[in-house]
Amino acid sequence: MWVGIGFALAAGMLWGLVFVGPLLLPDYPAALQSFGRYLAFGLIALPLAWLDRGELGRLHRSDWIEALKLALIGNLLYYLFLASAIQRAGAPLPTMIIGTLPVVIAISANWRNRERDGMLPWPRLGPALILIALGLACVNQVEMSALAAQGSDGNTRYLSGAALAIGAVACWTWYPLRNADWLRAHPDRNPRAWATAQGLVTLPLALTGYIGFWAWLIIDGNPMPMPFGPRPEVFIGLMVSIGLFASWLGTLCWNEASQRMPTAVVGQLIVFEMLAALTYAFIWKEQWPDALTLTGIGLVLAGVLSALRIKPVRRVSSEPRR
Numbered sequence: 001m002w003v004g005i006g007f008a009l010a011a012g013m014l015w016g017l018v019f020v021g022p023l024l025l026p027d028y029p030a031a032l033q034s035f036g037r038y039l040a041f042g043l044i045a046l047p048l049a050w051l052d053r054g055e056l057g058r059l060h061r062s063d064w065i066e067a068l069k070l071a072l073i074g075n076l077l078y079y080l081f082l083a084s085a086i087q088r089a090g091a092p093l094p095t096m097i098i099g100t101l102p103v104v105i106a107i108s109a110n111w112r113n114r115e116r117d118g119m120l121p122w123p124r125l126g127p128a129l130i131l132i133a134l135g136l137a138c139v140n141q142v143e144m145s146a147l148a149a150q151g152s153d154g155n156t157r158y159l160s161g162a163a164l165a166i167g168a169v170a171c172w173t174w175y176p177l178r179n180a181d182w183l184r185a186h187p188d189r190n191p192r193a194w195a196t197a198q199g200l201v202t203l204p205l206a207l208t209g210y211i212g213f214w215a216w217l218i219i220d221g222n223p224m225p226m227p228f229g230p231r232p233e234v235f236i237g238l239m240v241s242i243g244l245f246a247s248w249l250g251t252l253c254w255n256e257a258s259q260r261m262p263t264a265v266v267g268q269l270i271v272f273e274m275l276a277a278l279t280y281a282f283i284w285k286e287q288w289p290d291a292l293t294l295t296g297i298g299l300v301l302a303g304v305l306s307a308l309r310i311k312p313v314r315r316v317s318s319e320p321r322r
Contacts, residue, residue: 004260005269007253012272014250018079019095019277021242022086023284028229030083035210036235038075040243042203048196048248055193056200064201066182067194071202074175076209081168089143089161091281092293096139097165099274099300100132103307104173112177124310131303138296195251271304 021033049056059067085094107125143158183191214226229235257269278297282289289297 001260004257007257007260008269009272011250011253011257012270012274013276014245014253015273016276016280017242017246018082019086019091020280020284021238022083023091023281024238025229025231025235026087027231028235029213029224030080030087031209031213032229033083033239034076034080035206035213036239037079037242037247038071038202038206039210040239041075041247042199042206044243044248045196045199045203049200052190052193052196055190056197058189059197063182063186064197066178067197068201068205070175070179070182071198071205073171074179075198075202076205078168078171078175081164081171085161085164085168087161088157088164090158091284092139092278092289093136093143093158093162094165094168095274095277095281096136096296096300097162097169098172098277099271099304100136101169101172102270102304103128103132104169105176108173108177121310121313125307128303128307128310131299131306135296135299135301135303138292138299142290142293142296199247271301275301 018037021037022030025033082094082098085097140162144155183189183194186194210227217224217226224230275297278289
C-alpha cells in the first residue's frame with residue numbers, strides 16, 4: 001500500500017508539470033505547445049511499439065480507429081484547451097477546475113453506467129459537490145480581484161480561460177469512460193500495448209497538426225520564427241521533458257500504483273496532480289497563496305475525497321419473484 005501511494009504521488013508530481021509549460025512559454029501559442037508535446041510523446045512511443053509488436057499485431061482496423069479518437073480528444077484537444085486556459089486565466093483556477101475531474105467522471109459514470117456498475121446516491125454526493133463549488137468560488141474570487149484593475153479585457157480573458165478549462169474537463173471525462181469501455185470489451189488484450197497504440201496514432205496527428213499550424217502562420221503573415229519558435233532550445237527541451245516525464249513516466253507510475261492498490265483507493269490519489277500543479281505555479285510566481293486561496297484548495301480537496309469514498313449502490317429490481 002505504501003509503495004503504491006509513493007508511485008501515485010510520483011505520478012501526480014510528474015503530471016503537474018504539464019500545468020507549468022504554458023507559464024514557461026507564454027510567447028508560444030497553445031496549439032504549438034500541444035502539437036509539440038505530443039509529437040515528442042509519439043516519438044518516444046516508437047521504441048515501446050517494437051517491444052509490444054506482437055500485441056499490436058492483434059489489433060483490428062476498428063481498434064486503431066478507436067485509438068485515434070482517444071488520442072485526438074484525450075491527448076491533443078485536452079492539452080490544447082488546458083494550455084490555452086492557463087495562458088488566459090493563469091494557473092490556479094484552471095488547475096482547480098481540472099482537480100474536479102474525479103467527481104465529474106463519477107457523476108458521468110453515475111448516469112452512463114448505472115445499470116452496469118450501480119449509482120452513487122445523490123443525497124450523499126450533494127454535500128461533496130457543494131464543497132467543491134465553494135472551493136472554486138474562493139479561488140475565483142481571489143483571481144477576479146487581482147484582475148479588477150485590468151478592466152474588461154482582463155476579465156474577458158479570465159472568463160474565456162475558465163471556459164477552456166471546462167472544455168479540458170469535458171475531454172478528459174469522455175476519455176477514461178470510453179477507454180474503459182474498450183478495455184472491458186477486450187479483457188484478453190494487454191493494457192500496456194493499448195497505451196502504446198494510442199501513442200503511435202498520436203504521432204501522425206501531432207505531426208500533421210504541427211505542419212498545419214506552421215503553414216497557417218505563414219499564410220497569416222505571423223513573424224514567429226519556425227519550426228521551433230523564438231526560443232528553440234527552451235521549447236524543444238520542455239516538450240521532450242513533458243513528453244518523457246509527464247506523458248510516459250507519469251503514466252508508468254500510475255499503472256504501478258494501480259497494480260498495488262484497489263481502484264477505489266487509487267482513484268482518490270489523482271488529487272496529487274492538482275496539489276503538485278498549484279505548488280509549481282506558486283513557486284514560479286515566487287509567492288505564497290493567500291488565506292482565501294488555501295481555503296479554496298482545502299474545500300475542493302475535501303469535496304473530491306469525500307465524493308470518491310461513496311460506494312455505488314445497485315438498483316434493486318421491483319419485479320416480484322416467481
